[in-house]
Amino acid sequence: MVFALCFVLFLTGLYCILTKKNTVKIIIGLSIMEAGVNLFLVLLGYKNDGVVPIIDRSTDIVHFLAYSVDPLPQALVLTSIVIGLGTIALGIALCMRLYVKYGTFDIAEIRRLKG
Numbered sequence: 001m002v003f004a005l006c007f008v009l010f011l012t013g014l015y016c017i018l019t020k021k022n023t024v025k026i027i028i029g030l031s032i033m034e035a036g037v038n039l040f041l042v043l044l045g046y047k048n049d050g051v052v053p054i055i056d057r058s059t060d061i062v063h064f065l066a067y068s069v070d071p072l073p074q075a076l077v078l079t080s081i082v083i084g085l086g087t088i089a090l091g092i093a094l095c096m097r098l099y100v101k102y103g104t105f106d107i108a109e110i111r112r113l114k115g
Contacts (some may be wrong), residue, residue, distance in 0.1 A: 002043055009036030012062060022105045027091040034084040045073035063076045 008031060016029025050069035055061075095105060102110050
């Protein structure tokens with residue numbers, strides 16, 4: 001069920017990117033898509049009653065291998081969040097420059113003004 005919600009979040013962002021003409025709304029759609037993908041990756045590494053993947057002398061290896069949480073998706077999501085923030089910052093900066101030059105955020109209007 002939760003994976004379906006990730007898919008709905010992704011499709012909502014995709015719909016926003018494909019149908020909106022406002023550049024800021026397109027950037028927001030990209031951010032929503034990123035949140036859906038990040039949530040999906042975090043849920044891939046989740047286990048009910050999971051234990052921290054740290055081995056010491058008192059650790060039961062069989063229990064550890066069966067119930068340890070995979071930290072790799074969490075590390076990938078942290079990296080993805082940083083890259084996504086940089087992408088969104090660049091997109092907003094481009095939107096600001098387009099607004100200064102053309103006076104609008106509408107893509108169709110920008111194409112018409114460009115000639």
